[in-house]
Amino acid sequence: MHHRRSPFLFVALAALLGASAACDRPSAERASPRAQASSALGVSTIQDDFGDTLVLGPSPRRIVSLNPATTELFFVLGAGDRLVGRTHYDLYPSAALAVPDLGNGMQPNVEAVLGARPDLVVLYASNGNRDAAKRFRAAGVPTLTLRVDRIAEFRRTVLVLGRVLGDTTAAHAVVDSVDRTLARVRSATQGAVRPAAFWKAWDSPVIAIGGGSFLTELVEIAGGRNIYGDDPRPSLDVTIEDVVRRDPDVVLAGPESARRMRAAPAWRALRAVRDGRVLIVDTMLVGRPGVRLGEAAVSLARLLHPGAVP
């Protein structure tokens, strides 16, 4: 549908494969960082989101990262040259394109991944990946499954990857820099009237970003309110008329998605569309919870509150 590979494809695909990780566990448990250090007996371990334990050894040299967000982080943490596999959607930074494409990252081809002879596989913690994680472990490959849907999970992921790579200083620097920008945007938009926003991630079916996604948090930080923020899922398919009932002030959509919306007669029922309040987001920038979260928040704030953030 989109001729350019959209980062939302990863979200949409996860939703399609029944992968919404948010449904795995009660929501109260989700936000708490589960991957904690336990240095008992002198062995350092990390517990991942499938409850499996990764024993930390020497820093991995051959890493397969099957999640766009973690691939990006490996580059930021200076370990990009150790990647021997990525997903089809890992397009940032551009150096990632040189890493072999091992498919879409959901229910990966186990043999193709093992063929890259990794000493660490990092997977997105969706139900569709349980079987693969089990197989990688059975084949003796250390495997780490991480959910990266929320900003807190992003922070946690950065720190976990930092520990895995043995460089927690860089990891803390990344987290701090992102947090500083987010705080700046939050305070700049604090007093403003908060427009209700509908974030359209896909067209057929219509998929909205839900409360389980970092994008809802970004909208909040940028001085808006997601009309589907009350739904715990990261994304959900919705009917056009339900969007009309929630009557958003603005629509956030990628360029192609916005064009489709303006062309479809049914969307005229939406006040925001009739009033020309379809705001075009830079999907490549905001598509995933990565090191550019701060930048993404700034760009959203500029859309929702022009002039508020310098």
Added chain:
Amino acid sequence: MTVTRSNVALWVGLVAAVGVAALLGLGIGPVRLTPAEVWTALAGRGDVTAVAIMRDIRAPRVVLAALVGAALAMSGAALQGTMRNPLAEPYLLGVSGGAAVGAVIAVASRAPFGLVPVGAFGGAVVAVVLVLAIARAGAGRPDPRVLLMAGVVVGAFANAVIMVALASAPPDAVRNALWWMMGSVAGATWVQVGWLAAYAIASASALLLWAPEIDVLALGDDAAAGLGVDVDRAGRRAYILASLLAAATVAAAGLVGFVGLVVPHLVRSRAGRRHRAVIAAAGLAGAALLIAADLVARTLRAPSELPLGAVTALAGVPFFLVQLRRYR
């Protein structure tokens, strides 16, 4: 179709069912509108949002669902008569498989989304031609049983092609294709409705026109030949018309199963033996049923939707069981 005292109730009931289903379909949705608001909005007056909801969302949806349901049910009724087989339905005869192959290829080759229906229709036509060719090669002439088997074989082959195409297609294309295959009238537009209406009315009229031939075919080939009917030709004609009718619905709404199989059985015992009546009654019942099924699809799991094909299959099974008891 002669209207007798005994079946007057049937026709009044069917028309009323379509009317009630349509009123519910127009009146119910996430945005609450009073009957008065529904009416003024349909007339194009009042609140802009309400007018757009009625005219651009609910009304095209209801009309599209009615057309798809009617076309599938009529197609099934004609095929069951022609094939003398209560299991015959468009989807069993390769139409759905062919259409799905065409659509999946269109999606996977990143054709503009508007071309998916064209691909679906093309695929269905290819499947129909293939079924006829296989039946001819196998039996020399399109014997109903051979036609049925050829349809099943083409359907199975189509499934294999779909699996290969999906396995090698980019995931975003897979998502679009799967959604399409589960059936939905969610994106209904008046343009779509116009196309399907023109097409369905033409094929349905032809089917009704030639319905008396199906009555004769239903007696068996020998009896039909004895009565001076060109059995091969009549059978082929009914098969092609019924298949193309179903193909158009697939192009408009994806795969909506079970309607073509179940609805004809629901009306057959009451509409009598004449196929003109059976096909017409099936059309009305199919329209009412699919409007209702779509209403369920879009309200049961609000704010999300259920695939229409899943609703019809889930609702179809109990209907079918009731019908089976009646056959005892």
